Amino acid sequence: xxxxxxxxxxxxxxxxxxxxxxxxxxxxxxxxxxxxxxxxxxxxxxxxxxxxxxxxxxxxxxxxxxxxxxxxxxxxxxxxxxxxxxxxxxxxxxxxxxxxxxxxxxxxxxxxxxxxxxxxxxxxxxxxxxxxxxxxxxxxxxxxxxxxxxxxxxxxxxxxxxxxxxxxxxxxxxxxxxxxxxxxxx
Numbered sequence: 001x002x003x004x005x006x007x008x009x010x011x012x013x014x015x016x017x018x019x020x021x022x023x024x025x026x027x028x029x030x031x032x033x034x035x036x037x038x039x040x041x042x043x044x045x046x047x048x049x050x051x052x053x054x055x056x057x058x059x060x061x062x063x064x065x066x067x068x069x070x071x072x073x074x075x076x077x078x079x080x081x082x083x084x085x086x087x088x089x090x091x092x093x094x095x096x097x098x099x100x101x102x103x104x105x106x107x108x109x110x111x112x113x114x115x116x117x118x119x120x121x122x123x124x125x126x127x128x129x130x131x132x133x134x135x136x137x138x139x140x141x142x143x144x145x146x147x148x149x150x151x152x153x154x155x156x157x158x159x160x161x162x163x164x165x166x167x168x169x170x171x172x173x174x175x176x177x178x179x180x181x182x183x184x185x186x
Contacts, residue, residue, distance in 0.1 A: 002111050003138035006121040006128035007042055008155070009173070010142050015152035016125055021054060025147045029172040036168035037141055037175040047117030048110045049076065050103075053084035054153075055123035060091070079113040081106060083127055103127070104134045129158045137180045139165075143173040159184025 009026050010016055017023055033040065051059075063073030074091040081097050082088060090096055099106055110119045121128045121137070131137040140162060142155070162178035169175070 002047070002114055002116060003118045004107070004111075004121060004131055004136050005042075005046075005118050005139040005141060006131075006137060006156075007039075007141040008123060008125075008128075008143070010144050010155045011147045011149050011152075012144060013148040013150065014155045015149045016123060016155055018149050018152040021058065021153065023058075025149065026145060029145045029147070031143075031171040031173060035170035035175070037143070037166070037170065037177060042141070043120075045118050046078065046120045047114030048079045048081070049120040049122050050081040050083065050106070050110060050127070051122035052124045052127045053082055053086055053088060056082045056084070056088060056096075059122075060089075079110070081110060102134075103130045104136065107131075107134070107136050125154050125156050129156050129160070132156070132160050132180060133158065133183070135182070140178045140180060141176070142178075143170065143175050145173055161185065 008016060011025060018025065032038070059075070060073055063075045074094045074096070079095040079097065081099050083100060083103070084098055085100050088098060121131060128137060128140070161181040161184050163181050164176060165179050166177040167174065
């Protein structure tokens with residue numbers, strides 16, 4: 001059965017990005033591209049993705065694959081949903097769907113579009129939390145870097161109970177897979 005998985009990197013103090021949405025802290029960390037819980041193995045099992053508008057804009061601005069007709073970048077060939085309350089520029093020729101409102105209304109459509117594969121919650125933390133609040137988030141996979149930011153975009157800005165399934169070192173990161181148990185009840 002397909003899973004909804006939040007796969008992300010975080011700082012030791014639990015931030016995805018700094019207050020300016022920068023990920024500069026992430027790209028200076030040592031990582032074994034073939035190591036535990038690596039991206040290449042993860043993405044093979046992904047059939048669709050969902051992200052917030054800030055993540056979408058970051059991907060467009062930082063991707064190395066440029067779509068010639070528009071000069072825009074989009075590195076994914078799978079269906080993608082972007083949760084937004086704003087009007088954003090689409091990338092011609094790519095299956096990008098803009099949506100707003102309750103994430104529950106999109107879940108079945110995303111799972112269907114994934115073709116039996118998993119769905120990736122790319123970012124951000126609040127969006128992953130909305131899926132968790134709806135009881136739809138199955139796993140959280142984190143790469144925790146030996147960095148603290150003190151402020152920024154939090155990993156998951158709500159109480160959530162997780163069960164550790166797997167953990168390993170990958171370069172400078174502690175890579176961990178968690179099963180979502182449910183809302184924090186303490």
